[in-house]
Amino acid sequence: MYKGNLDTIILKLLSEHNKMYGYEITQKVKELSQGKINIKEGALYPALHRLKSKGFLEVETLKVDNRLRKYYKLTKNGNKESIVKTAELEEFINTMQLLLNPKFNFK
Amino acid sequence: MYKGNLDTIILKLLSEHNKMYGYEITQKVKELSQGKINIKEGALYPALHRLKSKGFLEVETLKVDNRLRKYYKLTKNGNKESIVKTAELEEFINTMQLLLNPKFNFK
DNA sequence: TCTATATACCTAATCAACTTAGGTATATAA
DNA sequence: TTATATACCTAAGTTGATTAGGTATATAGA
Numbered sequence: 001m002y003k004g005n006l007d008t009i010i011l012k013l014l015s016e017h018n019k020m021y022g023y024e025i026t027q028k029v030k031e032l033s034q035g036k037i038n039i040k041e042g043a044l045y046p047a048l049h050r051l052k053s054k055g056f057l058e059v060e061t062l063k064v065d066n067r068l069r070k071y072y073k074l075t076k077n078g079n080k081e082s083i084v085k086t087a088e089l090e091e092f093i094n095t096m097q098l099l100l101n102p103k104f105n106f107k
Numbered sequence: 108m109y110k111g112n113l114d115t116i117i118l119k120l121l122s123e124h125n126k127m128y129g130y131e132i133t134q135k136v137k138e139l140s141q142g143k144i145n146i147k148e149g150a151l152y153p154a155l156h157r158l159k160s161k162g163f164l165e166v167e168t169l170k171v172d173n174r175l176r177k178y179y180k181l182t183k184n185g186n187k188e189s190i191v192k193t194a195e196l197e198e199f200i201n202t203m204q205l206l207l208n209p210k211f212n213f214k
Numbered sequence: 215t216c217t218a219t220a221t222a223c224c225t226a227a228t229c230a231a232c233t234t235a236g237g238t239a240t241a242t243a244a
Numbered sequence: 245t246t247a248t249a250t251a252c253c254t255a256a257g258t259t260g261a262t263t264a265g266g267t268a269t270a271t272a273g274a
Binding site for chain 3: 108109110111146147150153154172173174175193
């Protein structure tokens with residue numbers, strides 16, 4: 001489970017890979033997370049459509065090996081959003097660390 | 108937002124404070140998180156009741172300064188659960204770090 | 215040949231956990 | 245007398261996931 005961070009994960013990945021298609025994203029996340037995060041299709045595709053409808057992603061459909069692939073890439077706004085969301089996730093993680101390690105609160 | 112980690116936060120706090128009441132938990136979390144996490148009552152109280160019904164918490168009602176306080180403390184199973192959930196949250200955070208800092212994947 | 219697995223997309227129904235918004239009540243500070 | 249803090253509670257609505265279903269092609273194995 002990615003706990004509301006799926007959009008952030010997608011935006012962050014796309015900020016590093018120019019363009020990716022849905023299935024590729026699930027595999028990349030699985031690889032980067034050492035098998036711990038397995039994005040479900042029922043979460044992924046609605047998320048991609050949501051991000052596109054918000055103007056953060058643009059799509060290009062290509063046929064590769066007789067199969068359709070929908071490549072997504074960040075728009076200019078998507079790039080901004082990626083930076084904002086990534087910063088928010090980092091802050092969230094730092095805050096969680098404070099709760100887990102209360103002794104380090106005043107470090 | 109605490110993104111599905113409220114139960115973990117409560118269990119972890121109670122593992123360090125013996126007994127706490129609801130309002131106290133919200134204040135303590137606000138303090139520890141430097142104001143960033145503001146637990147809503149609509150989330151807190153159902154969570155406390157849920158954890159109690161699962162046998163992880165036990166309650167003692169006291170009247171202090173003419174106001175009721177419901178003090179919660181971990182049961183034996185609650186203590187176990189606290190350890191499990193805390194470890195899960197730590198692992199989740201580590202996994203998120205991998206996604207945020209892909210260069211550190213092989214450290 | 216048939217079946218399972220991988221690749222590649224999609225949606226609808228369901229579930230869990232949150233926010234919002236309402237309620238009750240006492241104590242204190244402006 | 246009004247707002248804020250303390251202290252508890254629940255119901256309705258929203259969000260974002262899972263589960264489970266669908267379509268279709270390619271490949272590996274029994």
